[in-house]
Amino acid sequence: RYDPLGGWRLLPxxxxxxxIAEVASQGLVGLSEDAVPFIEDGKSVLAPGVDT
Structure with a gap:
């Protein structure tokens, strides 16, 4: 779909x-449970609790 303000958007x-999910291996980050409050507060995913 084309969004005039944002360009083309994939809407599968x-x-x-x-x-896509079956082959996607990049762009996914695992987080531990103690990172949830940081994410809910809108903080960076690079806050404590990031698992690689």
């Missing part, structure tokens, strides 16, 4: 999203 349907 369920099957397409499942296919």
């Amino acid at each position: 349907r369920l099957e397409g999203a499942q296919r």
Whole structure:
């Protein structure tokens, strides 16, 4: 879909999203439970609790 202010945006349907999720290995970050309050407060994901 084209957004005049943001350009093209990928909006996959369920099957397409499942296919992307199956092969996606980059861009995902694991977080420990103690990082949740930081994220909920809008702080960076690089705050304490980041697992690699």
